Amino acid sequence: MLLTQEQLAEAMGVTVGTVSKWENGNCVPDINTMMDLADFFNLSMDALVGYSMVSKRVDDIIEESFELYREHRLDEAREHLDKAVVRYPNDVKILRRAGSVYYISWYQDNKNEDFRNRAIELFNRALRILADSPENKIDEIAILKQLALLEKDNEKQIEIIKHINVDGIYDDLLGEIYWHQGKKEEALACYTKKFHFSVLDATDVAGHMLDYFFSNKKYKELLELYQWVEQTVAGLMLSDKPSYLTRYVAMIKTCEAICYELIGNHEKMMSEIALAIEKAKAFDADPVYDIYTNVRFVYGTKKDLPVAYDDKDGNTVLGIKQIVDEIYSTGDLGFTKKELQAIKRVQEYIVKLINN
Structure with missing residues (x-):
């Protein structure tokens, strides 16, 4: 029996997207549907399950195509x-x-037009199938982005990108389109937002990796990571004026101080904590939360100024103490008694400087 996916979907009362998932091995039917399928095709359950295993071939095809792509064998x-x-x-x-x-x-x-037209045809076919599978929004967004890049009409490009530009993830692409249209201010605004949020993202990722480095006792590597982040952040700061980055530097230096104490450099820990508290007090005396104030590389129109948030207390001095307290009290990082004593010394030194 030869059936299209559409015909099988209709017969089984499911979507075409569901049939596609069965075929490529992303999911399997439940036992009741398996029995219905076996009856429909007049097969035993053993034979039907064997067919499901063969459909894993799709993943092999994808991997083989990636290998050719990696080797630049596009033909x-x-x-x-x-x-x-x-x-x-x-x-x-x-x-x-x-x-x-x-x-x-x-x-x-x-810009071979045959390649362009073929890409558009394939992407549009995928979108028509995804219309029956609303849960696959990530696939849809990725396809729409590539269709936007293939689109020749700038206004249509902008319309597509704006539709999928969740949290500004495609601001750089939108800026490029504006730039080629001659809309320089709009382009620069997009570039600026994407640039500064990328720095924030790098800082956030470094923070999320703390547990990995601590639990694997990679203190020197963590220190190197935070030093890189600090240098990147410092490059955006105007030295004589506080900005939201001043608060970030205070927190970064606190993490560096913990690393120094864990590798046995007590003097360096004290100097880093002193600098962290100095930065924290400077920020708290004149707090700035919007991202574009008193920083470098801000261009274009400044509508809807983005604002920075973090998960620490409003007071930055207390925030850096909170960082150390949380690391000390986290039970699944595998700190030895000696290491906990080192972190305790950082806590005590922070309290000492705060109270002075």
Whole structure:
């Protein structure tokens, strides 16, 4: 029996997207649906389960295409995926991968229109399937981004990007489109926002990695990471004026101080804590929470000024104490008794300087 995914979906009372997931191995039907499928195809359950295992071939095809892509063998990758599209015409993973390879081919080959048109065709086919699977919004957003890059009409490009620009993730792309339209101020505003939020993101990621470095006792590596973050942040600061980055530096130096104490450099711990408290007091005396005030590299229109937030107390001095308290009291980092004593010394030194 030869059926399209649409026909099987209708027969089973499910969406085309669900059938596609069964076929590519992303999920399997529940036992009741398995029994219905076996009856529908007049197969035993053993035979049906065997067919489900064969469908894992989709993942192999995707991996093989990635290998060709990594080796810059785009001609072979396109041929490989064209065959896969014929075999799995409604598989979103195959369609996305094929569309991406055709997009890269168009980008590299002097904007070859055949490649461009093929990429658009494949992406649009994937979107039509995803319309039956509203849970797959991430796939849809990724496809729409690439369709925007393939679009020649600037206004349509902007419309697509604005539709998917959640939390400004594509502000840099939007800025590029504005720039080519001659809308310099709008472009610079997009670039500025993306640039400064990228710095914030790097700082946040470093913070999220604390547990990894502490639990694996990689104190020197953590120190190097925070020194890099501090240098990056400091490069944006105007030395004589407080900004939201002043608060960040206070917190960064606190983490550096803990590392110094853990590797046995007590003098350096004290100097870093002293600098952290100095920065914290400077910020608390004249707090600035919007991201663009008293920092470098701010350009374009300044509408809807973004504001910085963190998870520490409003008072920055108390915030740096809170950082050390939380690290000391976290029970799953595997600190030895000696290491806990080192962190305790950092706590005590902070309290001493605060009370002076």
